[in-house]
Amino acid sequence: MVTSDISKFTLAVREAIVIVLASAALGFSYSFVMKKGLFLPPTPLIAAPQTVVPPEFISYEEAIKLFNEGTVLFADARNQYDYKLGHIPGAVNVPLKEFALHTSPLANTPRDRLIITYCDGEDCNSSIELAQKLSEVGFTKVRMFFGGWNEWQQHNLTTEQ
Template sequence: MKKQLFIEVSLLLGLSTIVGFLYTYIAQQGFFAPKKAPTFTVLNLSDAKKYFEEKSALFLDARSEYEYKLGHIPGALNVPLYELKQSSSISSSIPHNIFLIVYCDGSECHSSFQVAEYLLTRGYTNVGVFYGGWQEWTNAGLPIE
């Protein structure tokens, strides 16, 4: 009796395992789901402020060196797209193990998106874009250096 129960339980569990993995393989789910291309997240001012206060992200300034020197978010690195593509020293100075927030002037500029996309192609997976950028940051009276 116990032996029969053991055989039946093993049969049900074994069959469930085989069918489960076979189904997810056919349906491309779970282990067999196609890997999604990494994308960046778009952040608003309150998100950016939160990360800044928690010091849990590295800010990347996608504007020109001249604009950066006039003022930037404290701790931000200057990474203009052209120089990022040309110089390997800039990309090697950006760590992989921290959330990166790219910003530029504001909603009219697109360099922050271009830098974020470039970083994704270079293997960075944890990237965000602060859409409001420098204008929204300064308008809110947040710290600058």
């Protein structure tokens, strides 16, 4: 009985090794042929239209600079409760979970307006998701301030309630 169990376990391990090796071969081959993953070319194969800038991260220095210039609109991806507790001055609340363009404060915003999304900070990715959604619905200049609300507060920047 014990010998039988050991042999079954040995068989399972051997089968598992075969499957992993076959998967690695398939995975690397697929990525190589399709130019994806590890084999993704350093430059995109299809250039984005010139008017559309894909969402990219900006540091807090860039965020403050744009904030001081006054030409940027901050979009707070957090929920309404967190937004009401405090947010970047002038920011509009666009909770990611309820996102629908026609009901959001951005409904009548020109699509080429520079928008910076943010959420709590490095432990959330709502800002990334919101930036993607905004790009999908036609906004052409979207950036993500990944340091978010936490970094804004750490640098003792002005806040609004």
